[in-house]
Amino acid sequence: MEFGSARFSERSEVLDLLALWYDDRSFFARYNEHDRAFRDELCLVARNNGRIVSTVQIFDRRVRLMGHEVAMGGIGSVYTLKDCRQRGIASELMKLSLQIMEREAFEVSLLFAERLKFYSGFGWESVQRQFTAISSADSIRAESTVELLGFQAERDLEEVSRVHESYSGRFDGTVVRDRDYWMGNLAYAGNPSEIFMVARDHSRIEGYGRAVTFHQIPMLMEYGYLPGCEKSALAIFRHFGTMVRDQPSHFAFDPEHRNEAQKPSNAGILLSHTVHDSALEAQLKDADAHLYQHPDNYYMWRVINSRKMAERLRCAEAEAGKRMMDAVKATDSLYWTADRF
Numbered sequence: 001m002e003f004g005s006a007r008f009s010e011r012s013e014v015l016d017l018l019a020l021w022y023d024d025r026s027f028f029a030r031y032n033e034h035d036r037a038f039r040d041e042l043c044l045v046a047r048n049n050g051r052i053v054s055t056v057q058i059f060d061r062r063v064r065l066m067g068h069e070v071a072m073g074g075i076g077s078v079y080t081l082k083d084c085r086q087r088g089i090a091s092e093l094m095k096l097s098l099q100i101m102e103r104e105a106f107e108v109s110l111l112f113a114e115r116l117k118f119y120s121g122f123g124w125e126s127v128q129r130q131f132t133a134i135s136s137a138d139s140i141r142a143e144s145t146v147e148l149l150g151f152q153a154e155r156d157l158e159e160v161s162r163v164h165e166s167y168s169g170r171f172d173g174t175v176v177r178d179r180d181y182w183m184g185n186l187a188y189a190g191n192p193s194e195i196f197m198v199a200r201d202h203s204r205i206e207g208y209g210r211a212v213t214f215h216q217i218p219m220l221m222e223y224g225y226l227p228g229c230e231k232s233a234l235a236i237f238r239h240f241g242t243m244v245r246d247q248p249s250h251f252a253f254d255p256e257h258r259n260e261a262q263k264p265s266n267a268g269i270l271l272s273h274t275v276h277d278s279a280l281e282a283q284l285k286d287a288d289a290h291l292y293q294h295p296d297n298y299y300m301w302r303v304i305n306s307r308k309m310a311e312r313l314r315c316a317e318a319e320a321g322k323r324m325m326d327a328v329k330a331t332d333s334l335y336w337t338a339d340r341f
Contacts (some may be wrong), residue, residue, distance in 0.1 A: 034187035073106035122302035137241025142234035151196035162340035199232035207232030220272035221337035
């Protein structure tokens with residue numbers, strides 16, 4: 001068995017292997033084609049007699065942690081051919097991924113997984129986070145003066161980027177985005193059924209929201225709003241709530257953006273992230289939204305380079321690791337579903 005980075009010529013074979021997972025080759029291909037940080041050396045494979053039988057991918061991201069922009073290696077696309085499992089192949093690739101991340105100067109790592117015991121054996125720690133289920137988003141009291149438009153990158157990206165930086169920049173764990181990251185993310189996150197709306201008042205974008213059907217449940221997988229513009233956030237939540245109920249919108253909006261992602265859910269629930277923003281949660285409740293917290297434990301973090309982290313924080317290595325984990329465990333930490341890999 002040979003372990004190492006995939007060659008450029010093996011990209012198609014890796015995708016063929018991953019296609020056996022969800023029977024959706026295009027899902028993985030979107031990341032390879034549009035993630036501007038994709039590098040073949042970060043796509044790790046196991047070859048048996050020249051045939052790729054297992055793979056692990058490291059996703060190159062930068063996240064905000066404790067006032068710093070930190071290099072984060074996301075672990076994803078972990079898959080082994082069925083008849084090659086239980087032979088320690090994935091374990092060897094995980095060990096290799098740690099070596100590669102150390103070599104490439106990643107400081108922390110994040111993964112999403114159900115096999116918590118497996119990944120904890122390599123140093124990742126499960127962190128409980130909370131999703132918010134909203135059962136009555138369509139009846140949220142919100143100002144109808146807000147205008148909602150379908151996002152157009154050429155027209156809106158610059159303003160939306162500023163809103164994202166202003167809002168997401170307040171929370172530990174969020175991804176730092178430049179224009180290249182934005183353009184790639186728009187091509188793979190939630191597509192082809194993502195709905196992206198902007199909230200505008202007097203020609204200024206005050207907020208935005210991105211929704212998709214996630215495991216058969218409509219989900220507001222990212223949003224943002226400018227300081228003092230909670231009314232735009234409430235409008236976005238209500239608008240997506242009407243999609244869940246398949247009701248007419250309370251707001252002026254572009255009807256071309258009612259597509260497959262806006263089909264009503266049998267549960268009539270809109271899933272989102274709100275726990276990190278206690279002020280918005282309070283306003284949602286005051287506006288008659290019914291919020292129910294749903295715990296999720298399949299979210300795992302690991303320190304890769306405690307020495308570098310200690311240098312950043314000017315503290316001992318052991319203290320740096322603890323402070324980093326405390327930051328991602330805090331209720332006001334956040335990693336948008338739109339940034340998931």
